[in-house]
Amino acid sequence: MNRPPGPPGTRLAGNGPAYDKDRLGFMTEMSQRYGGIWSFDRHIVVIADPALAGEVLLRTNKDFGGEVDFLHQKQKEDDATMQQWASSRAARMRGMRPSAMQDRIPLIAAEMGREIPKWMTAGNVDVVDRMRALTSWLGSLICFGPDASLAHGLEQDLFDALLPVIRSTIVWPSWMPLPRHRRVVRANRALENGISQVITARRSQDRTDAADLLGVLMKPTGRHGELSDRILRETLAATLLAAQSAPSSGFGWTIHELVNHPHIQQRVAAEAAAVLPSTGPITSDHYTRLEYTARVVKEAMRLWPPNWVYARHALHDTALGGYTLPRDTKVMVPSYVIQRDAQWFPDPLVFDPDRWLPEGSGTKAVPHAYLPFGAGPLVCMGLSWSLIEMTLGVALLMRDFTVERAPGTNVVPDPARELTPAGLMVRLSERQRPTHSSPDEPLRRIPAPNSGCPMAAGVPV
Ligand code: HEM
Structure with a gap:
């Protein structure tokens, strides 16, 4: 079978060392040299073209399998697992869809409003x-x-235990009794036990109809019936894990850009001061008016997508981009590279939130050129959730504080797992509150948090 072209690498180690030395740089340079589909080696193909990226993500579960989850390696792709995955995904979607998340905005804003002012210290602040x-x-x-x-807190212990396993370049099977694997198993057991306690308490006190996500998951549905306790535990554990890491990286990248662009920071602060009430609850109505801040977050997710590369594998021999990929070929889709390509985003390295205005170049980019939350069957379920957290977090911080880079510090992108702004440290000082937003920027109402959800077609959010 013919293979896409690609860098030959060294005779003994192939392209591994060059990739490990500078993952983002290597992916970018080779995509520029070899185009939208290229071979990393005999078993791995890289996709750097939006149309092909869309195909891979949309054909997931049919022609391509998702990333193998370390904790559940044994289950993989059998029918029963797929059925349970579909039931738990459908149940979770009910509890995390935009309307459900909008109802939680006052709660999220109140917690943030209480916590963020405590970040004010005399020294450096690690905002991530x-x-x-x-x-x-x-x-x-x-x-x-x-x-x-x-x-x-138990999911943070699990996340910390998982990091060395995920970051390791050698992937050992999860059944091998390595100390780091045992730590993951212990942390996962502790988390699932904690979740079980909550489920048991709910059942014994007949409180199974709560409005929180667990309450939604415990309600049987006509189509899927009742979720087993095992699926409940695993679903909630996965949700808690997903909820704590990517939004904090996305928030960190947004702050990084605001620190580098004081005039944009000023505009965000002006909008926050004009929109957010200084007393009383912050509601979805206030949130939808944080229009400029939403564009700032969206642009930060273009330049710095926390999930910067998607991993898939061919479930059988399958055609892609004029080639036939043999079964088990690994497919990497670096959204980081696609989202920084001048073919789809003019002046791609310029941080320009206004490219997301209705007539802006970002809004008109080809489908699947903007992919920070994925597309297709595995598209992020926490899209509204994370946009609300990042947008409100940025607005509340900027309303009250001026943020500057801490002296002597430097940000280095760390792509070992999620793309994180390693070394980001800031200094906060109280902001003189502006009384109105910038006169040349009238406040506009933005659509509901998830109205551009890529669920259907992977279109820009
Ligand atoms: C900036 C924040 C976030 C980003 C950039 C992000 C990105 C993503 C991406 C790219 C995927 C798809 C991965 C793939 O196709 O292989 C995904 C899946 C997922 N995300 Fe997020 N996410 C974020 C926040 C959240 C939050 C707050 C939650 C809430 C619990 C969440 C829950 C999930 C879940 C459950 C999946 C798995 C879907 C499935 O396998 O069916 N995410 N996320």
């Missing part, structure tokens, strides 16, 4: 770390409402 703690707590609250403290 602070946000991670906050999003972790919000995850527990959204999942378990009044029982949040019973399982809180």
Whole structure:
């Protein structure tokens, strides 16, 4: 079978060392050299073209399998697992869809409004770390409402235990009794036990109809019936894990750009001061008027997508981009490269939130050129959730504080797992509140948080 062209690499180690030395740079340079589909080696193909990226993501579960999950490696792609996955995904969607998340805006804003002012210290502030703690707590609250403290923090232990496993260049099977694997198993057991306690308490006290995510998941549906306790535990554990890491990285990247662009920071602060009430609850109505801030977050997710590369594998011999990929070929889709390509985004390295205005170049980009939340059957379920957290977090921080880079610090993109702004440290000082937004920028109402959801076609959000 013919293969797409690609860099030959060294005779013994192929392209692995060059990739490990500079993952983002290697992917970018080779995509420029070899085009939208190229071979990393005999078993891995890289897709850097929006149309082909869309195909891979939309054909997931049919022709391409998703990333193998370390914790559930044994289950993989059998029919029963797919059926359970579909049931738990459908149930979760009911609890995380835009309308459900809009109802939670006052809760999220109140927690953020209480917590963010505490970040003000005389020294350096690690905003990613602070946000991670906050999003972790919000995850527990959204999942378990009044029982949040019973399982809180355990998913952070699991995340920390998983990091060395995921970052390792050698992938050992999960059944191997390595110390790092045992740590993951222990942390996962602790998290699932914590979740079980909440489920048991709900059942014994006849409180199975709560408005939180667990309450939604416990309601049987005509189509899927009742979820088993195992699926409940695994679904909630996965939700808590997803809820605490990516939004804090996305928030960190947005702050990084605002630190580098004080005039944009000023505009965000002016909008926040004009839109957010200084007393009383912040509602979905206020949120939808944070129009400029939403564009700033969206642009930060273009330049710095936390999920910067998608991993798939061919489930059988399958055609893609004029080639036939043999079964088990790995397919990597670096959204980071596509989203920085001048073919789809003019002046791609310029941080320009206004490219997302209705007539802007970003809004008119070809389908699947903007993919920070994925597309197709595995598209991110936390899209509204994370946009609300990132937008409100940025607005509340900027309303009250001027943010500057801490002296002597430097940000280095770390792509080892999620793309994170390693080394990001800032100094906060109280902001003189402007009384109105910039006169040349009238406030516009933005659509509901998820109205551009890529669920259907992977179109820009
Ligand atoms: C900036 C924040 C976030 C980003 C950039 C992000 C991105 C993504 C992406 C790209 C995927 C698809 C992965 C693939 O196709 O292989 C995904 C899946 C997922 N995300 Fe997010 N996510 C974010 C926040 C959240 C939050 C707050 C939640 C809430 C729990 C969440 C829940 C999920 C879930 C459950 C899936 C798996 C869907 C499935 O396998 O069926 N995400 N996310």
